[in-house]
Amino acid sequence: MKYLGFFIALAITVALAIAVSMPIGPVPPIAPLLDPNHGFWQNSYSEDELAKDELDLSNLNSPVTVVYDENLIPHIFAENEEDLYRAQGYVTAKHRLWQMEFQTMAAAGRISEVVGNVALELDRMTRRKGLGFGAELGLKYLQENDSETLKLLEAYADGVNQYIDQLSPGQVPVEYKILNYRPEHWNAYKSLLLLKYMSDMLMGDRDLEYSNLRKILGQEMLDKLYPEFPTESDPVIEESKTWDFTPISISKPDSITFPNDLLVIEPLPQPEEGTGSNNWAVSGSKTKSGNPILANDPHLSLNLPSLWYSMQLTTPTHSVKGATLPGAIGVISGFNENIAWGVTNATKDARDWYKITFKDNSRKTYKYGNEWRATDFRIEEIRIKGEATYLDTVVYTHYGPVVYDRTFRGDRQDVNFALKWTVHEGSNEQRTFVMMNKAKNYEDYNTALDHYSAPPQNFVFASKSGDIAMRIQGKFPLKWKGQGKFFMDGADPRMEWQEYIPNNQNAATLNPERGFVSSANQHPVGQSYPYYVFDNSYEHYRNRRLNNRLRELSEITIADMKVLQFDDYYLHAEEALPVMIALLGTVSESDSRAKKYVDELKNWDFYADPNQKAPTLFYIWWEKTYDQIWEKWSEFGVPVVLPNNYQTVQLLEITPNDSIFDLATTPVRETAADHVKVGFQEMLDSMKEWEEKEGDYSWANYKRTSVRHLVPQFAPFSVNNIYTGGGRGILNATSERSGASWRMVVELGEEITAFGIYPGGQSGNPGSKFYSNFIPIWANGEYINFNLRKKEQSEGVLFQTILK
């Protein structure tokens, strides 16, 4: 009897121990998660509570000192570059390990390993886009051409790995515990993959949609509704610039035929709407102090942990501070003791599609001119948590991977399109940033940029010696007019990219007469530039507002530049609203709500401040009207892209009776006024619902800006409903889910004064007080001190650690 009792008790104990240690479906093992000694409780400590005076880091040539200021920004003081980047790896992993790993797994198409089958299609697409292929070529390029930079990347990886190896179970980041997996070792390949992932976040194309539009509307209508240059031109490189090089000649082959199919394939996801940025620099001639001032705010999806991680990196020869990308070496947007630089996205179609004609179903050869070329098969093994590995076969041509085929996003057997993308080519972005971090003047800046290919960026520059500059840098294929705007025929060698625009012929400017340089994702150049420039997504509002303000201002101070970064003037509303109100006509006096709204709109000063109500009314009215006008195009049944806001406003203003507004399905002939009125009515309906449910319709409350954790299901780790103004097409481009992911303002005087902020916090641990503490500061348009620190400085030190 006693044996029985014992065995039953033993059995229950063992069963219980197993049950609480085992994952049940998506739920992680509960006992390890709740164990106060090893589980999430251990992640409740903030970094200053866990501070150590000394930490072990092998393979250093000499000890490295890391000084944390009161915002937990690490300032790394090393004796040489290898130690510096080894320490950068260690320190970055210490604060942002989960994020860097998760992002690189997303780039590798390995999310299914962590969350299971639900991410399979996402992973397939990532792999088919060839990001891994591009990173492999990047690694090979470094191995063959730049062992110096490779060595630094490997030092960084070693730093990360030493951190991972010393992790105690309690200190493992909480997301690993909840998702029930553990970190892997890092390597140089993963750093390169991360940079390819950034490229993917910033580069897109609408070749598919344009191909469809050309077939449906015809070339003439296409050109009318989607002009390649706007009527009001305010490009990045000032209109008055004269080009001082002899352009390489390129002529369009005669009688080329683009594939003329109507394409019902599902387009690849584009960069998130709202991705874009501002940067500018003003020369001493326009500032109060006589020193140049530089400002940069990249706009991206707002996530937690933040994409950017602030650091200072110092050796005996250079000291640089700014925003870094966890996973990559160096500072990406920042300044040093001599210069400052910043980046905005320079969209210019560097991603094209070629229709592939296979000889037969085996897909072993494809037509090219008069011959049949052999293909390569790459088998992607996608491991899935809890299930068998999925094998995806991707066919590679000399153009690139065949992304769309019968097994992926194509609805027809004969759909085969290969992707040609500059991201697939060997490149060395890391070298650019390592060099830029050490640059002392304009020549160094240019030399650094010569190594840079993707994603193309507008690099703004200012130096202590007084220079300001802007260079649009990327690897740009030299195209004939119209090339790459539509899907091209892969069998026709005349459609190939012929060569690349040489670096010294990329659009750039130095110390222009107007006394400032700026970019806000608008057209890079005016029509005088000798090469073909095209993209669908050029901005028309932020650039004009920015340049108008910079032209008007004089005696500029840092405070003026901070105000400008936070400017929420709604230029689109200023231009569209009077037209809409005129087309609306008189509003019936009996409808008190309608009258109230129209009065609010008429009295509006066009600022999208968080507490104003008119921006909400305008925004909804415009969206409804815009949808009304272009709704008929959804009937095409194929992916298309709609004319942008700027074009639509032009149509409403200049040709309100144009046939474009007519709906063929109705017997009546509609004009612009009809759509505006319907839009207004729909706005009234929306507002009625909103006021009943929510009450307050002030702009911040409607916009509901939120910064979300990278895993959307972890809602408690996100920050929602942030009280802040701005919006799309506004300098403070903060919409519901995207906005200024980093803001920096630097004045390059004898003493360099710098300010920075981002919506997040230095810690990637949701349990730390440093996880989201920057958000309220950022939301208010405020900044923290970002001056360079010296090692001996003692004020404002949170704690210090020596790595040896």
Place this chain on the structure above:
Amino acid sequence: MILIGIGSALLGLSGLQGFLAGGLGMGLAWLGQAIFISTSTGSALPNKIGELMGLGSGMTVAGVTAIIGFLLGGFSGMTGSLLRKVFRKEPDNLYRGS
């Protein structure tokens, strides 16, 4: 858990006593640690985990932590004391002779 089992065996407690001793020991230890961490750090994490697990607040999570600790400790303790009982020789010669 194994240590609690051994401790119980060595102390010679009965099955029930073993269960309670082990359970309260581990349960209270876990609860105490959880509360200590929560109050000394002032971290929002227990509340966030509570929301994530659908339990509500950090206090509830601390409670569940205590319960799991109690169960694990309890069954370990009970197993240990019953193990000891297995090896204890029952006196079988109480009635000797006449």
